[in-house]
Amino acid sequence: xxxxxxxxxxxxxxxxxxxxxxxxxxxxxxxxxxxxxxxxxxxxxxxxxxxxxxxxxxxxxxxxxxxxxxxxxxxxxxxxxxxxxxxxxxxxxxxxxxxxxxxxxxxxxxxxxxxxxxxxxxxxxxxxxxxxxxxxxxxxxxxxxxxxxxxxxxxxxxxxxxxxxxxxxxxxxxxxxxxxxxxxxxxxxxxxxxxxxxxxxxxxxxxxxxxxxxxxxxxxxxxxxxxxxxxxxxxxxxxxxxxxxxxxxxxxxxxxxxxxxxxxxxxxxxxxxxxxxxxxxxxxxxxxxxxxxxxxxxxxxxxxxxxx
Numbered sequence: 567x568x569x570x571x572x573x574x575x576x577x578x579x580x581x582x583x584x585x586x587x588x589x590x591x592x593x594x595x596x597x598x599x600x601x602x603x604x605x606x607x608x609x610x611x612x613x614x615x616x617x618x619x620x621x622x623x624x625x626x627x628x629x630x631x632x633x634x635x636x637x638x639x640x641x642x643x644x645x646x647x648x649x650x651x652x653x654x655x656x657x658x659x660x661x662x663x664x665x666x667x668x669x670x671x672x673x674x675x676x677x678x679x680x681x682x683x684x685x686x687x688x689x690x691x692x693x694x695x696x697x698x699x700x701x702x703x704x705x706x707x708x709x710x711x712x713x714x715x716x717x718x719x720x721x722x723x724x725x726x727x728x729x730x731x732x733x734x735x736x737x738x739x740x741x742x743x744x745x746x747x748x749x750x751x752x753x754x755x756x757x758x759x760x761x762x763x764x765x766x767x768x769x770x771x772x773x774x775x776x777x778x779x780x781x782x783x784x785x786x787x788x789x790x791x792x793x794x795x796x797x798x799x800x801x802x803x804x805x806x807x808x809x810x811x812x813x814x815x816x817x818x819x820x821x822x823x824x825x826x827x828x829x830x831x832x833x834x835x836x837x838x839x840x841x842x843x844x845x846x847x848x849x850x851x852x853x854x855x856x857x858x859x860x861x862x863x864x865x866x867x868x869x870x871x872x873x874x
Contacts, residue, residue, distance in 0.1 A: 646732040646786060649705050649793040651723035657716035660692040660801045667696055667797055670711045676700030676792065694799040705793040712797060719800075728786050735783050742776045 657663040660683065668678050676699050685693040700708045709723070749769040756762040 644729075645727060646729045646790045647702070648726045648728060648786070648789045649702055649723065650726075651705070651709060651721075651793070651795045652798075653709065653712060653721050653795070654719040654798045654800070655712065655716045656719055656800050656802065658801065660694045660799050663715045663799050664694050664696060666715060667698070667712060667799075670708060671698045671700055674700045674704040674708050674711075676704070676708070679794075692801040696797045696799070698795040698797060699792045700795060702791060702793045705795070708795060712795075715799070728790070732783065732786055735779050735786075739776065739779045739783065742772055742779065746772050746776065 655663070664681065664683075671678055679697045679699050681694065681696045683692065683694045698708070705723075709721070713721075746769065749765055749772060752765045753762070753769065756765055
């Protein structure tokens with residue numbers, strides 16, 4: 567120290583300060599070089615394996631889970647059930663019944679998705695069809711109230727359990743989300759245009775599949791949350807009133823006279839026909855009588871000859 571700060575103390579201090587400054591500059595440059603190191607390039611085999619994982623079925627993914635993880639059960643799964651119903655009801659007034667059915671659906675928290683009316687012609691028949699959408703929890707109560715519109719001709723309902731499909735779609739969506747996240751990481755690591763285009767192509771395909779699966783999940787959820795009920799209304803034509811007919815003796819006498827004339831006409835026609843054909847009948851009778859007499863005589867003569 568004494569040597570450094572000897573006769574040239576001022577010069578030695580300046581030299582020391584310069585050395586320290588150079589040392590800090592070297593450390594800063596080394597740190598910058600370390601931070602600016604390029605990320606590892608995209609491995610084609612890793613990208614292919616990720617793409618294959620996105621395309622496999624749920625069973626294959628369970629056997630070979632993506633990214634070394636597997637989907638764990640989250641407990642008891644709520645059932646996803648789609649309910650539908652059909653009713654045919656005969657009513658006195660179709661238009662009034664349509665208004666009442668619409669009011670029932672709205673009271674239950676539902677709505678009328680569509681309606682149509684037909685058959686209001688000369689025959690007097692009128693038909694209507696309504697498509698009601700009501701909350702699934704109010705499905706049975708809605709049917710019970712609709713029965714009061716008139717006479718129920720037919721009634722049918724069915725339930726479709728889509729829980730298995732719904733759970734499979736959710737698991738597939740989780741897997742696709744994970745694949746999308748991994749592809750986004752690959753996109754940041756792409757060094758060449760070829761790698762960039764390859765990753766973007768797989769990312770677009772995965773995102774399209776995510777949209778399709780999400781749409782199917784939303785569709786099943788909407789069908790399960792609201793049940794569909796098709797209501798057919800029919801109205802028979804009014805029957806004409808029945809009126810009793812009074813006693814008409816004049817018409818009865820006229821009918822009897824007509825019958826008497828018809829009988830007399832028949833007898834007269836028969837007598838005319840008999841008179842015309844009577845000579846022929848007499849000739850036929852005489853021929854038969856003569857033939858009989860001849861036969862009797864021959865029989866008697868044969869008997870006498872036998873006796874002699």
